[in-house]
Amino acid sequence: MKKHLAFFLAMLMLLGLLCGCKGATGKNTSAGMKDNSITVGIAQDLDNSLDPYKMTAAGTREVMFNIFEGLVKPDKDGNFVCAVASDYSVSSDGLVYTFILRSGVVFHNGAKVTAEDVMYSFKTCASTSVTAALVEALSAVDAYEVTATQFSIVLKEPNPDFLSYVCNVSIVPKDYHDQDTAPVGTGPFKFQSRRVLDNFVIVRNDDYYGQKAHLSKVTYRILEDNTALFTALNSGSLDLVAHLTIDQTKNLTNGYRVAEGTMNLVQAIYLNHDVKPFDDVRVRQALCYAVDVDAMLKLTSGGHGTAVGSSMYPAFGKYFDESLANAYPHDIAKAKQLLAEAGYPNGFSFTIKVPSNYQPHVDCATVLVEQLKAAGIDAKIQLVDWSTWLSDVYKGRNFEATITGFDSSTLNASGMLARWETGNGKNMINYSNADYDAAYRAARATADDAQQTQYYKQCLAILSQDAANVYLQDLVDFVATHPKLKGYEFYPLYVMDMSLLYWDK
Amino acid sequence: MKYLAKKLAALVATLLVVSLLAFLAFQVIPGDPTTKILGTEATDEAVEALRQELGLNENVFVRYFRWLGNFLTGDFGMNYSRHMPVSQLLGDGLVVTFALTVLSFLITVLVAIPLGILGGSARSQLLDGAFAVVDQAVMSIPPFFMATLLTWVFGILLGLFQPGRYTSYADSIPGFVACLIMPALSIAIPRIAMTVKMLRSAIREEMERDYVRTARSRGNNRRAILARHVLKNAMVTTVTFLAVSAAEIMTGSIIIEQVFGLPGVGQLLLEGISNREFLTVQAIVVILAAWVVVVNFLADILHQLLDPRVRYE
Secondary structure, eight states, X not given: OHHHHHHHHHHHHHHHHHHHTOOOOOSSOOTHHHHTEEEEEESSOOOSOOOTTTOOOHHHHHHHTTTOOOSEEEOTTSOEEESSEEXXXXXXXXXXXXXXXXXXOBOTTSOBOOHHHHHHHHHHHHHHOSOHHHHHHHTTEEEEEEOSSEEEEEESSOOTTHHHHHHHSOOOOTTOOOTTTSOOOOXXXXXXXXXXXXXXXXXXXXXXXXXXXXXXXXXXXXXXXXXXXXXXXXXXXXXXXXXXXXXXXXXXXXXXXXXEEEOOSEEEEEEOTTSTTTTSHHHHHHHHHHOOHHHHHHHHHTTOSEEOSSSOOTTOTTTOOGGGGGSSOOOHHHXXXXXXXXXXXXXXXXXXXXXXXXXXXXXXXXXXXXXXXXXXXXXXXXXXXXXXXXXXXIITOOOSEEEEEEOOTTSSHHHHHGGGSTTOTTOTTOOOOHHHHXXXXXXXXXXXXXXXXXXXXXXXXXXXXXXXXXXXXXXXXEEEEOTTEEOOOOOSSSOOOGGGOEEOO | OHHHHHHHHHHHHHHHHHHHHHHHHHHHSXXXXXXXXXXXXXXXXXXXXXXXXXXXXXXXXXXXXXXXHHHHTTOOOEETTTTEEHHHHHHHHHHHHHHHHHHHHHHHHHHHHHHHHHHHHOOOHHHHHHHHHHHHHHHTSOHHHHHHHHIIIIIIISOSSOTTOOOOTTTOHHHHHHHHHHHHHHHHHHHHHHXXXXXXXXXXXXXXXXXXXXXXXXXXXXXXXXXXXIHHHHHHHHHHHHHHHHHHHHHHHHHXXXXXXXXXXXXXXXXXXXXXXXXXXXXXXXXXXXHHHHHHHHHHHHHHHHOTTOOOO
């Protein structure tokens, strides 16, 4: 009897444990529908500092977009719309930007937004921002002029891109010093709490001046392990997850809707021009001919993604030139011929350093190696972790070739193109082309928007002709949402706008 | 007393070696914490100023001994990318990891011992065979795979719990414990199988011994012998094994935390390594090493208490 009893007790204990963790899961309803909240899964914790001028990670900006606003802010079509300002005008010489402050805008701490706060924000941003391009743009400010309802910026020289920098200056309350840990802005959501490696919670700002958010609360759950994130999504614990891979969307079995957008970046094989044989334009062109971008997209992402052809992605409709994507059609014979002309009739070998934490880059590199073999080029993949990539490849420029994606941190074309100017601190490929430098400088110097666009397009054409890099694609971005969660919109920049989401009951 | 002093000296030496190795490893691997803190857009002056502030430009050994001095006085330093004292960061993480360890250990002990006795005393050939097969199979499943399996079966197919949900102990203790059950089972189940196998074979071995035969011939029944004599002897190795398990469970929980998204020291360790936060990694490595050494030491003492024949001198 006793042994049966022991067995029975053991089983009972197991059963008890299993029942103890029973949660409330329904197939087609989410726990969040009841209290009008959602849980969003994110793959990395936010930066330690939530101060808008000190944020560095794209994942942090993506979340804080809901909390901070500038005088103007980007909309889903990439236009700048009024936010803390209700109207603005630019003087005919392009030197004076005048913003009318919207009346009745309050900070999350209840204080009214005044012109003094705006000036404080610009001055603090100019002196403390970690974004070098923003600091540089603001250094061209000659003076700020403040009245009770108006804020003017006088520039030393015209800058047609200036509004995109204004957009990046989050308006914060004057003399508030806890932005690091308790951020206060004017956006449609307020910061509520955060817990290291666990969650980040924002709640609706009921005093918002514009269209108020539908959801009352958004909890970001941090799951750094990719499998854990996917499992949580597939089980229905999460209502929304962005940046999924094609394989993950295929494995999703819980009936969630999948929307497709783009990552808004330029993925390319970036070549170090200071290293032989990549100093020879013919070798770079040969690589471009040897790579079949369409086949690569089919193999790595089921044909999703957009070929780019130069350092600009399609969301920048004004500058993007579709024809450049076909500048180098797949042509092995031509690649071999170019290599022979350059003195490498039997091909050559090189190492491509790939950041191991970005699966799309790893996948593309794998396909690349196979494609280059056909042209007699022997490429070897060396996986490096992200910290190593940053210090060795990006900062140290100690590489032959690497694969990564660049986006525009300042929401304008110069954010994409400034880095390829000779001697630029971020010019990690050591690119140097006098024609490019001249075109880029001309673009920066002009106050005329149409003319500037022409110059930027010229820059892009030069990068293509010169085969500065082997340009691949703007990566596809998949977002999975609960079938009853509606309103998700893709932006032409790396943000998730939570104010548009609502439960369709 | 002499034994204790010797053990203590060994403990200190182990920790010194471990911490020095971890420190040196950080000198060998490329990468530097400033890029994570300041981002890729930062100016060179800002990077240099931060390197100066963090003391990264100084000699390796100077830095090691400064760290050691601070560590011994209880100052674990700062986690730069989180701008938090390491001790505060670890405090929260350790609660999670320790709770997970304790729960896994309790489940292991409470399930394995009855099952082991049952397996050891079974007389039916069929039952015994089945027991051995199942035991061997479960034992070969690594905890991280067990975690995936449990999540899939109980989380997705049966919907008994919500994968990826976590309730902090600060919000609700029962909710916190509920979140730890699946992770704890993932660690405990393979370990239960190991313990059962050990206890089962120990009991079988003891049952073959002369004293059992003698007791039987004197008319004692099998069950009484099992309870009164065999179990006590068979338990010696099992208890020692369980004690050592306590150390392995804690180190093993690092992977399991990752699978279930629990904010324990395992996640902090991995994050620390990828962000090159050497102070955080140092502290965790030393704490884990200390736990392993101390638990092994306690296991020795326990073994000695249970089996008076054993004497460590």
